[in-house]
Amino acid sequence: MGMPNFQLTAFNKTDVFIRSLSFYKPTSSRYKILMEANAFPSDHYAVESQIQLQGLDPEKCLLLLSPVEGEETLRADDILSTIEKEGDSIAVIMFSGVQYYTGQLFDMASITKAGHAKGCFVGFDLAHAVGNVELCLHDWDVDFASWCNYKYMNSGAGALAGAYIHEKHQYSVKPTLHGWWSNDKKTRFEMDKKIHISPGVNGFRLSNPPILLVRSLQAALEIFNQTDKKALRRKSVLLTGYLECLIKHYYSKVPDNPQKPYVTIITPSNIEERGCQLSLVFSSHISLVFMELQKRGATVSRVLAVGVSCCSRFRIAIDMLSSTKLLRS
Numbered sequence: 001m002g003m004p005n006f007q008l009t010a011f012n013k014t015d016v017f018i019r020s021l022s023f024y025k026p027t028s029s030r031y032k033i034l035m036e037a038n039a040f041p042s043d044h045y046a047v048e049s050q051i052q053l054q055g056l057d058p059e060k061c062l063l064l065l066s067p068v069e070g071e072e073t074l075r076a077d078d079i080l081s082t083i084e085k086e087g088d089s090i091a092v093i094m095f096s097g098v099q100y101y102t103g104q105l106f107d108m109a110s111i112t113k114a115g116h117a118k119g120c121f122v123g124f125d126l127a128h129a130v131g132n133v134e135l136c137l138h139d140w141d142v143d144f145a146s147w148c149n150y151k152y153m154n155s156g157a158g159a160l161a162g163a164y165i166h167e168k169h170q171y172s173v174k175p176t177l178h179g180w181w182s183n184d185k186k187t188r189f190e191m192d193k194k195i196h197i198s199p200g201v202n203g204f205r206l207s208n209p210p211i212l213l214v215r216s217l218q219a220a221l222e223i224f225n226q227t228d229k230k231a232l233r234r235k236s237v238l239l240t241g242y243l244e245c246l247i248k249h250y251y252s253k254v255p256d257n258p259q260k261p262y263v264t265i266i267t268p269s270n271i272e273e274r275g276c277q278l279s280l281v282f283s284s285h286i287s288l289v290f291m292e293l294q295k296r297g298a299t300v301s302r303v304l305a306v307g308v309s310c311c312s313r314f315r316i317a318i319d320m321l322s323s324t325k326l327l328r329s
């Protein structure tokens with residue numbers, strides 16, 4: 001994760017961390033939260049409820065950034081220019097590291113730098129970035145982050161989440177909600193009513209972590225420990241590029257043959273702007289694609305939406321080696 005251990009904790013759920021977030025301290029002039037218009041729904045719910053908890057109106061406080069019309073992903077320049085233009089009224093910038101739907105990898109270092117230059121706190125939902133791309137949260141000076149470990153961390157659906165707060169905030173940013181696990185380890189079991197909040201991110205923990213979820217996360221981390229993030233990324237770039245190449249080779253649109261099914265990749269083709277996820281738009285109906293993949297033994301995660309021209313969309317996040325075999329079958 002690119003940070004000292006004390007800045008990091010295993011934590012309840014991604015959503016719970018974002019909800020209990022203490023970085024949002026709106027004032028009359030700085031009260032907005034900037035996020036992607038197409039962020040994962042639970043981020044929207046959490047941020048909206050944060051705004052409402054402060055007695056404010058999400059309509060006025062939520063600044064949502066959409067791609068340029070006709071495009072799927074956000075332009076880096078648009079993100080930075082919005083921060084430059086609106087930054088004085090923005091309290092918190094919250095983006096994803098890798099966009100769950102398009103697979104776009106954001107330049108977290110630049111977003112953080114631009115946000116800090118305007119006096120905003122900057123944090124990321126890393127649910128699709130952790131275990132997928134290299135992260136240097138501490139060096140990038142990111143203020144906070146949270147992520148679930150379901151996906152590229154392989155800890156299983158509903159696994160324990162992770163949370164990070166930069167060490168510079170360890171005494172200044174306090175949790176709004178307290179639980180017995182926010183207590184310093186030294187006094188946690190003294191069972192008196194005076195809480196001694198652990199500094200930094202550990203103070204944000206609420207309850208005793210469930211043992212089975214801890215074990216599945218531990219097992220996954222032990223496997224990750226057998227390699228390093230640079231080696232993982234090197235391999236991932238090659239496998240993802242190979243899959244992209246096969247998709248383009250077999251399933252590009254052929255203008256002379258409109259009956260031939262085709263696949264469009266909406267994830268950026270630049271490797272600096274993506275992790276190992278390729279998001280695909282199929283010309284065939286999604287239920288057909290889903291059925292054919294299942295027949296071939298693929299476990300797929302899907303997000304359905306009916307797009308214009310009756311295309312269905314399908315986010316494919318399956319193991320790259322098996323997917324290259326599937327493509328050939």
Ligand SMILES: Cc1ncc(COP(=O)(O)O)c(C=O)c1O
Nearest residue numbers: 013014015040042100127148161
């Ligand atoms: C991008 C993103 N954010 C948040 C969540 C929700 O995580 P949790 O269930 O740990 O609150 C998910 C879950 O899939 C996700 O993909």
